[in-house]
Amino acid sequence: MANEIISDGSSIPGQRDYGQRCPETEHVDCCRFLSQLALPTKFRFSESDTRVDNLFVGDSVQFEFLLGDLTIQANGPSAFACLDPAQRQDLFKSCNVVFNELVKVSTEFPHMGSEIETLARLFLIQAEVGLRRNFGNGSSRTPSELFKRVEKRLTRKVRECIALADTIDREGEVLDLACGGTAVMGLLATARGQTARGIEIGHRSASLAQRIASILGRDLRVQQGDIRDLSYSDTPHWVSKHPCAKGRALPDEILAQWVDDPTACSLSLMPCCPGNARVSLPLHYSTHLGVTEERWDQLNALASIASDTRSKRWSEGKAAFAELNEIRVNYLQHLGIDVRVVVVKDTHFGDIICASK
Secondary structure, three states: OOEEEEOOOOOOOOOOOOOOEOOOOOOEOOHHHHOOOOOOOEEEEOOOOOHHHHOOOOOOOOEEEEEOOEEEEEOOOOHHHHOOHHHHHHHHHHHHHHHHHHHHHHHHOOOOHHHHHHHHHHHHHHHHHHHHHHHHOOOOOOHHHHHHHHHHHHHHHHHHHHHHHHOOOOOOOEEEEOOOOOOHHHHHHHHOOOOEEEEEOOHHHHHHHHHHHHHOOOOEEEEEOOHHHOOOOOOOEEEEEOOOEOOEOHHHHHHHHHHHOOOOOEEEEEOOOHHHHOOOOOHHHHHHHOOOHHHHHHHHHHHHHHHOOOOOOHHHHHHHHHHHHHHHHHHHHHOOOEEEEEEOOOOOOOEEEEEEO
């Protein structure tokens, strides 16, 4: 039976200037901001995955938030009104952490204001979606547990996304490969005025990414398809953030296709999920570098540990992940391609392979 959450917004005051800093802490005050986050007041969903059909109903999203010199505008009620006061306080604490990370990044990357603003908007949409999905479906996690989990993930994503976007050439079309349900790198490229498109194998994820782009007012075309079956001719700049697929070495498939495409000029690749690639040694690594299936499987198994900072073998996992990226770099250098690695600090899988030809 379908569940239904209805927020009539009756407890939410009218629009005001709520993107202010707390004088005591100098932290961004998200409380007044999030309490008026605008998304549809009525939302329906069923037990099946209907996020494309039902998560976004009604008018487009608008926000207001002061991020340095940036202003994000918003008005209207939100699903946040469904939370009780204690839950809201837990949420606001976590949101303050995330948004202060955005403020920090905005000082480190002052030339990326449009990208940071777009990322903030995207995170707010994801927060709203997460609230509706998790608490409407009777999640076993308490709100506090969910907020802390999301807080850690999003603060990491802030660093990853902006650092990765900063490696992409600012002239020419951008292709976001294995873009998932947000096509975040494509969105960030359009935020600074570039043409971009996304490729995603999952139909629902591709549709969701397209819907989010529309809500944010971004001219981004997301195509559903397998990267092995598609041609990307005349797209000079390729980017992929954490591409993964079970039983496939997806980062390495992207790398190999980029090498073979004569129109592709640059590649910004942030590999992840090494456990998915254990049984899929790319032929070009064994042919050109002499990598064995046994060593490939061993490295990917060890590298999987890098996602668990509590593991006693975490440092071994990071070293194995670095060796996997060294294999990728060595392969590109073997072909005479310029390549460098950018390391994003305080991340699990934050190494960016930047190649150009």
